[in-house]
Structure formats: structure tokens, C-alpha cells
Amino acid sequence: MSYLDLDFKSRPTPPPQRLRRRPFKKPQLNRLIRGLTALVTLIGAIYLILSFLPDSSAKIEDSNLKQQRLHYSVLLPSIKEPELETTPLDPVTETLSSTQWITTQIKSGDTLASIFSEAGLSATTTHKVVNLNKQTKKLSKIRPGQSISMLLDDSQQLVSLKYMPDITQTLHIKRLEDESLTSELLHHPLDPIPVFKSGTINSSLFEAAADSEISENIIMELAGIFGWDIDFALDIRKGDQFGIVYNELYKDGEKIRDGRILAAEFINQGKSYQAVYYTDPKGESGYFSPEGKSMRKAFLRSPVKFSRISSRFSRKRWHPVLSKWRSHKGVDYAAPRGTPIRASGDGKIKFKGTKGGYGKTVFIQHGSKYTTVYAHMSRYAKGARKGKSVKQGQVIGYVGSTGLASGPHLHYEFRVNGVHRNPLTVKLPAAEPIDKAYKTHFTREIKTYLSMLNLMSKETIAKLDNE
Numbered sequence: 001m002s003y004l005d006l007d008f009k010s011r012p013t014p015p016p017q018r019l020r021r022r023p024f025k026k027p028q029l030n031r032l033i034r035g036l037t038a039l040v041t042l043i044g045a046i047y048l049i050l051s052f053l054p055d056s057s058a059k060i061e062d063s064n065l066k067q068q069r070l071h072y073s074v075l076l077p078s079i080k081e082p083e084l085e086t087t088p089l090d091p092v093t094e095t096l097s098s099t100q101w102i103t104t105q106i107k108s109g110d111t112l113a114s115i116f117s118e119a120g121l122s123a124t125t126t127h128k129v130v131n132l133n134k135q136t137k138k139l140s141k142i143r144p145g146q147s148i149s150m151l152l153d154d155s156q157q158l159v160s161l162k163y164m165p166d167i168t169q170t171l172h173i174k175r176l177e178d179e180s181l182t183s184e185l186l187h188h189p190l191d192p193i194p195v196f197k198s199g200t201i202n203s204s205l206f207e208a209a210a211d212s213e214i215s216e217n218i219i220m221e222l223a224g225i226f227g228w229d230i231d232f233a234l235d236i237r238k239g240d241q242f243g244i245v246y247n248e249l250y251k252d253g254e255k256i257r258d259g260r261i262l263a264a265e266f267i268n269q270g271k272s273y274q275a276v277y278y279t280d281p282k283g284e285s286g287y288f289s290p291e292g293k294s295m296r297k298a299f300l301r302s303p304v305k306f307s308r309i310s311s312r313f314s315r316k317r318w319h320p321v322l323s324k325w326r327s328h329k330g331v332d333y334a335a336p337r338g339t340p341i342r343a344s345g346d347g348k349i350k351f352k353g354t355k356g357g358y359g360k361t362v363f364i365q366h367g368s369k370y371t372t373v374y375a376h377m378s379r380y381a382k383g384a385r386k387g388k389s390v391k392q393g394q395v396i397g398y399v400g401s402t403g404l405a406s407g408p409h410l411h412y413e414f415r416v417n418g419v420h421r422n423p424l425t426v427k428l429p430a431a432e433p434i435d436k437a438y439k440t441h442f443t444r445e446i447k448t449y450l451s452m453l454n455l456m457s458k459e460t461i462a463k464l465d466n467e
């Protein structure tokens with residue numbers, strides 16, 4: 001038995017929000033509530049103390065799974081969401097006692113210039129502050145509802161400024177003794193709390209998600225994780241089930257947004273697929289099966305999103321521009337001019353340039369065996385250069401009709417050991433599995449969330465059976 005199971009059983013602490021609500025639910029108490037506020041508080045306090053005692057007899061009567069899950073999740077270690085780097089700032093002592101902070105609430109139509117002007121600060125100061133560095137550029141994107149605090153000296157000059165671009169960051173600008181300005185961006189990481197949610201598909205994945213109060217972002221992420229194995233447009237059936245362990249991000253006890261998926265299971269037409277999130281000691285992250293296989297393939301099936309296949313791979317076809325029969329050794333994706341073209345796999349750009357009928361073309365070499373070709377581009381992506389490494393999904397250029405093309409489309413080729421293969425049907429190799437050297441680390445790291453997923457999934461099924 002894992003420590004997890006023991007932990008869950010030995011600490012049956014009901015979630016605090018339930019404690020607060022519970023006494024008020026009783027009707028007789030509701031009638032008396034105004035007169036007995038003090039008594040209720042006292043009962044609440046005693047209840048709270050009792051229920052936090054290790055062998056408390058307080059029980060969760062309501063088997064509402066969601067609340068139990070919230071409770072379980074508190075016991076789990078958490079994965080930190082990525083943090084941005086902070087630049088340390090030289091400490092400056094603020095010794096201006098005669099000055100005070102002025103806080104301005106940003107209204108619609110406000111700009112930093114208008115706020116500064118109202119505070120008596122010059123346009124030169126506005127310019128200096130915004131253009132100080134990359135961090136202070138954030139002040140050119142202030143939004144209604146936010147606030148800016150300023151500290152001015154006796155001669156109405158800016159000494160210090162504070163602004164929160166969002167709930168996780170505070171920008172702090174200070175004037176140094178030599179009158180120059182300096183800034184620092186403080187990060188307030190959100191507290192991740194893992195939760196488990198599950199659903200069963202009746203009509204659509206999105207409806208099932210909505211029923212289980214799962215956000216669209218999380219469900220899109222789920223579809224992305226399993227998208228290599230399950231075609232979410234064609235393969236989904238009524239009765240398919242899913243379970244997701246993901247972080248909810250909190251600040252001062254208030255949920256701010258969802259974090260990433262830590263582990264997930266999708267049961268499609270009776271077949272179960274599981275994935276866990278893992279970061280190796282080198283810092284590379286991704287989703288893997290519990291056995292350590294990557295959830296993704298080494299290649300995207302299609303290098304353009306939302307496109308129509310206008311010409312398939314064939315031995316012989318009528319070439320509309322050349323007006324003769326020719327074999328077509330790739331796939332054409334009709335897409336509007338300017339549609340981003342993505343590298344279908346990790347690799348290195350081996351050729352970038354104009355190549356006869358191909359027009360503007362990029363060749364990517366993937367290891368020693370595979371080459372992919374992207375032709376008729378209108379232009380290349382910034383930074384796409386010969387010899388440069390590219391990541392799967394990275395934009396390398398944009399759809400166009402350069403070379404011999406009757407209209408804007410991407411001509412895509414997939415070559416294995418130099419031989420043209422049909423990109424739509426070729427068996428795509430899996431992405432790299434977990435490095436053997438990290439296998440122990442992997443098993444240890446994923447244990448908690450995998451156990452949680454398995455335990456919760458079992459519990460959900462048991463609950464459904466009992467209904």
C-alpha cells in the first residue's frame with residue numbers, strides 16, 4: 001500500500017468551506033440566526049477544533065466527490081508553475097518622510113502619460129519611465145481596473161512607482177541617488193493545488209467537460225495530450241470517460257486560474273490511455289505514458305492547422321500548371337496565404353531558399369533518417385536559417401504560391417532515407433521515450449499523481465456503479 005492511501009485514511013479532514021456552510025443549512029438555525037450569531041460562531045469554532053483532531057468522529061456525510069477530491073489534493077506535493085526570472089535591485093532607502101504614496105485607479109482611456117500629467121509629472125518623465133527597459137514597457141499596456149501608486153518628492157518629482165501588470169507580478173521603479181531610474185519585477189508565484197475531475201461523454205467532450213465544471217482550456221489541453229492516439233473529431237463515443245489531475249492556481253485563498261494537467265486518463269471505446277507530466281533533471285518536460293513512452297509522435301501529421309487537403313500523394317496525377325501527367329510525391333494543403341507552416345518534428349534546417357518549381361522552400365533534417373520539405377512559401381519565418389535547430393510545431397514559414405503553384409497551398413513531403421513516403425499514411429515514429437538514465441527518477445516523480453489518478457478513477461467508477 002502506498003503512503004498515499006494511508007495518508008488519505010488517517011486524515012479525514014473535511015474541507016473548510018463545508019465547515020462554514022454546514023450550520024447555516026439547518027432551517028431551525030436559520031430562523032434564529034440573527035439573534036444567535038455569537039452562538040453559531042462558538043459552535044463553528046468548536047466544530048472546527050473537533051474536526052482537526054486526529055481521531056475526530058466528524059465525518060463527511062455528503063459523498064460529493066468533488067469536495068472530497070479537493071480535500072485529498074491538499075495532501076499532495078505540488079509542481080511549481082514556471083516562474084519568470086527576477087532581476088535583483090540595489091536596495092535604496094526611502095527616507096522621504098514628508099511625501100506620500102498616491103494611488104490612481106486606471107479608468108478606460110487612461111494612459112501612463114495622462115496619469116503622470118494629472119500627478120504633475122512631465123512628458124519627459126513618462127518617456128524616461130516607459131523606455132527605461134523591457135520591464136517598464138509594461139506601463140504602456142495599462143488596463144482599466146488596475147492601479148498605479150506613485151511616490152513624489154517635495155518638488156513633485158517621481159521617487160518611486162508601483163504597478164501590478166497582473167496578479168503574479170509587481171513592477172517597482174525607483175529613483176537612485178544619482179537621479180537615474182531603476183526597476184525590478186517581483187514575482188508572486190501562485191499556489192498550485194492539484195484537483196481531480198472526471199467526466200463521461202454523452203454527446204460531446206465539451207459538454208461532458210462543462211457538466212464536470214472543467215474549463216475549456218483544460219479540455220483543449222487534454223485533447224492535445226491524447227490527440228496523437230485519439231482523433232477527437234472521429235473516435236469519440238458515448239460512454240467514453242476521462243479523469244484529469246490538474247493544478248488550480250490560488251492567490252490568498254482565491255482561485256486565479258487553472259494550471260497545467262499533471263496526469264490524465266482517457267477511456268476511448270473501452271481502451272484506456274494514461275499520461276503523466278514529467279520534467280527530467282535536464283529540465284525537459286512533456287507527457288509520457290506510465291511506462292515512460294512519449295505521448296507524442298516525432299512528427300505532426302499535418303504541418304498546417306485547419307487546412308484542406310487539395311492534392312494527395314500519388315504515383316500519377318495531372319499537373320495543373322505544367323499541364324501534364326506527373327507523380328505527386330507529397331501532400332498539398334490548401335490554406336489561406338500567410339497561414340503559419342510548422343516544423344512537423346524536431347530537427348535542423350538543411351536548406352532554405354528558392355528551388356525551381358518549389359518556390360520558396362525549407363528542408364528540415366530530422367536525425368539521419370528523415371527529411372521533411374515545405375514548398376511554395378510566401379515568406380520564411382523570422383530566424384529560420386540554414387543550420388538552425390527547430391522544435392516540433394515551431395513556425396518556419398507562411399503559406400504562399402511561389403514557384404509552380406496554381407493557388408496558395410503548402411506542398412509537404414516526407415522522406416525516409418531519401419525515399420518519398422505518403423505523409424498521410426506513413427507510420428510515424430514515436431518521440432523519444434524517457435532517457436534510460438532517468439527511469440528511476442521518472443518512476444519516483446510520477447508516482448503521486450499516477451496513484452491519485454488511479455485511486456480517483458476507481459472511486460468514480462465505484463460511485464457510478466452505486467448510483
Ligand SMILES: [Zn+2]
Pocket residue numbers: 311328330331332410411412
Ligand atoms: Zn504538391
